[in-house]
Amino acid sequence: MANAAVFDLCVVGAGMIGSAAARHASELPGTSVCLIGPEEPQDRHNNATGIFAAHYDEGRITRACDPNPVWASMAQASIKRYKDIEEKSGISFYNEVGTLMAARSNGEYMSKVQTVLKEQRIPVVNLDGRELAAKFPYLRLSANDAGVYEERNAGYISPRRLVSAQQAAAKKQGCRIIHDVVEKVSRVVKNGEYVMRVETNGGTVVESRKVLLAAGAYTDFRQLLPGFRLNQLLCPLTVALAEISEQDAAILRSMPSVIYKGDGHPELHPDFPRLPDGQVSYYMLPPIQYPDGKYYIKLGHFHAAVLARLHSAGEVKRWFETGNKALADATGKFIRSLFKGVEVLGWKQDQCVVVETPNDLPYIDTVHTQLGVATGGNGYAAKSSDEIGRIAATMMLRGWDSDIPRDTFRLRTKSAL
Structure with a gap:
């Protein structure tokens, strides 16, 4: 009516x-x-x-750092209002744990990030390969990596x-x-x-x-x-939620959100999807306690690493209902190979759909x-x-x-x- x-x-x-x-x-x-x-x-x-x-879901990365100046600008405007939204609603959703962006030190991706950082005067700590290894000893990174670490106004939100x-x-x-x-x-x-x-x-x-x-x-x-x-494409993405113990979650309490695009460590599980140029790329959330009471590290691949696209409501529905178990298992094994001194107890799959536009905006x-x-x-x-x-x-x-x-x-x- x-x-x-x-x-x-x-x-x-x-x-x-x-x-x-x-x-x-x-x-x-x-x-x-x-x-x-x-x-x-x-x-x-x-x-x-x-x-x-x-x-x-319970985890999405938030940060100002971005190779695209438009996304960086919109992120900063949003992040400034997080606390106000929490106060107006009485609902907390923002965890300021920081975000690390690591990539090949001499690569195009890191060059674009650095350009945006300078143009928009975003405060960060720059780390070389040795400094990355010292600050994040629990992660297997490449010696060729450089990092940009946002300690403030970054971390993750519960969407x-x-x-x-x-x-x-x-x-x-x-x-x-x-x-x-x-x-x-x-x-x-x-x-x-x-x-x-x-x-x-x-x-x-x-x-x-x-x-x-x-x-x-x-x-x-x-x-x-x-x-x-x-004019858009629908990209199916697979993530794995790797369960760790409450004790290991406490050990990783200072872990930031991570975005990576580089050569990867030689010991990383090989079945995780790579970009067309062979580089390893992923985004990862620190341990988050989910509604079932367990702690999970969430990791997924960039959409450029997969070729499949969805074209109908039926395909989207089937994707959310079934996902890709083989890829989720490869992702879970990848998480296990990425960490040092942290026991992955098991993992479960999840999936989402990314709406892609021609100019990525x-x-x-x-x-x-x-x-x-x-x-x-x-x-x-x-x-x-x-x-x-x-x-x-x-x-x-x-x-x-x-x-x-x-x-x-x-x-x-x-x-x-």
């Missing part, structure tokens, strides 16, 4: 970006906001909606708790939250004016002056866009004056989601408000199937 009120903005997709957009929009005086998205399913294998989200915090703050500000899946968005005429009509799987109809789509990988799988698809743009899009995380958006949401919400309601040129995030489309 339809709701009588016409909202100023309806955000479709209640993940990290959508929830952030709803919070920022609902901060604006006199602005009515609605956020629609499903709750996390209790059983991944019996999920009637077929929707799985990247925030159904699950971040979404809860954003939604709690938005709700306090008057945002209406509907836990359902949107099936169709259309523009209709009401009382001589165009309004946006949002229809959910459960039969709810919401009318709004404007709609922001933040549905990620699912944007093309419902009737959300008017006759075209997004998100889409933050309007389809027309009443419909906008904020999607395309490219595997980097969790840390920056609050700023992406702020830019998108402001774009829809007030106009462009970012030092980053609007054309940077221009929407690119493909014809409908």
Whole structure:
């Protein structure tokens, strides 16, 4: 049934970006906001909606360091607001344990990182191969590596708790939250004016002056866009959660989050996927206590290391339900070979889907004056989601408000199937 009120903005997709957009929009005086998205399913294998989200997890790396200046800028803006979001919501999600980026000392990746560090004056500690080995003796790194260590304003966030915090703050500000899946968005005429009509799987109809789509990988799988698809690819990623004891977790209590791209140590397990140039690349979270009470080290590969891509809602659903056990096992063995003096008790697999855009940056743009899009995380958006949401919400309601040129995030489309 339809709701009588016409909202100023309806955000479709209640993940990290959508929830952030709803919070920022609902901060604006006199602005009515609605956020629609499903709750996390209790059983991944019996999920009637077929929707799985990247925030159904406890660990995502956050840091300012990045080879891309746009991602670095958005990350810094978001990180500055973490504490404020925690205070407004009463929900903690940020762990400031620091982040280490290590790579081949003379490689292109580290060169780009250093350029961004200098241009944006990001405070770090630079470490050569010998210093890396001394500071992180529990990791097997290459003698050819150099490191950039962010001790402050970096570490990891719980994406699950971040979404809860954003939604709690938005709700306090008057945002209406509907836990359902949107099936169709259309523009209709009401009382001589165009309004946006949002229809959910459960039969709810919401009318709004404007709609922001933040549905990620699912944007093309419902009737959300008017006759075209997004120019994006869906990359399936595999991670392993390696269980360690509480005692070993205590030993690693000062371990930072790690991003690595280099030659790798000779003793690393060989079946872990490499980049096309043969380099080893991974991201890794320090020990985190998960809801089952156990401590896990999470490690995954970069999306450039795999060739497979997903093309339908059915493929995405099957991927989340089954994943790639062989790759998860190789990743678990890789974690075991990466650490010195830490016993890996076993591992379990998990998986996610990364939305890739042609320029590795998100889409933050309007389809027309009443419909906008904020999607395309490219595997980097969790840390920056609050700023992406702020830019998108402001774009829809007030106009462009970012030092980053609007054309940077221009929407690119493909014809409908």
